[in-house]
Amino acid sequence: MPTAIVTGATGITGNAIVRHLVQDPTYTKIYTLSRSQPGIQDARVEHACLDLQNSAEEMADSLAGVSADYIYFCAYLARDDEDEGARVNGALLSNFIQALEMTGAAKRIKRLILTCGFKYYGVHLGLPKQPLVESDPALEDGLGGYKWPSNFYYTQKKILEDAAAKGKWEWICTLPNDVIGYAKHNFMNEATALGLYCAVSKALPGSQLIYPGNKLNYLLFNCWTSAELHAKFCMWAATAPGAGNNVFNVANGDTESFQNLWPRLAERFGCTIPKNMFNPNTTKHFAAEATDTQLKFNNPISVHAVSMGISDDPTTTRSPVLQLPIDPQKWAQRDDVIQAWNKLKSSYNLDQAAWDKATWGFLTFVLGREWGCVASMSKARKLGWTGYEDTWETFERTFDVLEKEGIIPPIEQLRNDFQ
Structure with a gap:
C-alpha cells in the first residue's frame, strides 16, 4: 500500500494533489509539509511544519519519522533575479533530499515528482518554437551562440538526476502552464x-x-492546465510503467x-x-x-x-x-x-x-x-495518459x-x- 509526501501542500498544485491522494483509498499515509496551516484534514494525513529554506540538518530534525514511497515536490520561491531564483530553488530541493538521506527516508523513495512549468521552454523570455515538446533543448548559456539567463528548473532537474542516480530511485518533472485552481489563502x-x-x-x-x-x-x-488534472497526472506518473526519469508536458488537452x-x-x-x-x-x-x-x-x-x-x-x-x-x-x-x-x-x-x-x-x-504557448501531449499519451479537461x-x-x-x-x- 503506497504512502506519499507532499511539499508545498497548501499551494494550488500541492493542495490539489493532497485532495486527490485522500480520495485514493490505496494510500495509507500522506505527509503534508508546509510552513503554514495544516490544510486538509483526514485520518491518513499527517502535517509537519517544514521550512524548506532551512539547512539540510535542520530539516532532518523536522522530518524525523517521515518517509514515503512517492514524493510530490510542489514548493518554490519566486525571485525577480533569475540567478537568485536558481540558487534559492536549487537549495530548497537539494537540502530537502539531503535531509531525507540523513534520516534514512531516501532509501524508501520510488519516485519523486517535481512540479515545474512552461518556463522550462523559456516562454517567459519570448516566442518559443511550437508546439513545445519535451525534447526541445534547454536554453542554457551558450546555446545558439546566445547568453541565456539562469533557469531554476534546469538547476532542479540536474539535482534530481544526480540524487536519483545515487539513491537508485526515479524522478519526474511535470510542466503545467498557467495553472487554474484554488487553494485557501493562496x-x-x-x-x-x-x-x-x-x-x-x-x-x-x-x-x-x-x-x-x-x-x-x-x-x-x-493551452492551460487544471490543478485537478495536474494532480491526477502526478498520481498517474508516480506509478506508470516507463514514466520514470522523464519530463512531461501537462496541459488540459484542448x-x-x-x-x-x-x-x-x-x-x-x-x-x-x-x-x-x-x-x-x-x-x-x-x-x-x-x-x-x-x-x-x-x-x-x-x-x-x-x-x-x-x-x-x-x-x-x-x-x-x-x-x-x-x-x-x-x-x-x-x-x-x-x-x-x-x-x-x-x-x-x-x-x-x-x-x-x-x-x-x-x-x-x-x-x-x-x-x-501550445504544447504537445504526445509523450504522455504514448505511455497511456488519457486525462483531459x-x-x-x-x-x-x-x-x-x-x-x-x-x-x-x-x-x-x-x-x-x-x-
Missing part, C-alpha cells in the same frame, strides 16, 4: 486575477469588459484562445464587449495605464532558426515586447477601480487579501505577450469556488445589482 492564480478584473469591470460605469492585452495576444492560441474565452467571460459576469475593442478611442480613458515593455533576451525560437530555415527572419533576433492598452497592475491602482472594488467588498463581504495579493503582474505578462469548464468551476470562498461576488447577485 491567490497566485490566473483565475483569481481574471475574476476580479471581470467583477470590477461589471461594477464600473457601462459594465464594459475591455481586453487589457494586445490584439495579437487575443487571437493567439494557448487548445484555447481569448478570442473564444473573453466573450464567455463577458456573458458570465454580465458585461458587454465594445464593438471595436482594440480601437485606441475605446481605451483612451485608460491611456495612462498602457504599457509597452521591451524584454531583454532574444526569442527562444532563435535557437531553432537554422534548422527551421528562418535564420533571416527578424523575429529570431529582435527582443520581444509586452504591449498592453491597459496594464492590469496599473489598472488595479486607479481610484475609480479601487472605489468599485471597495463597493463590491462591502456589499458582498469579500476578502481584501484577494485583491491585495492578486497576481496582477502575472496577468500583465500573460495578456501582454505577443506569442502563444475543457479549459472553459475549468475556469467556470474555479469561479464557482472563488464565489463560495468570498473572493469574487456571487455572479447572479452581481448581475442583478449592476444592471
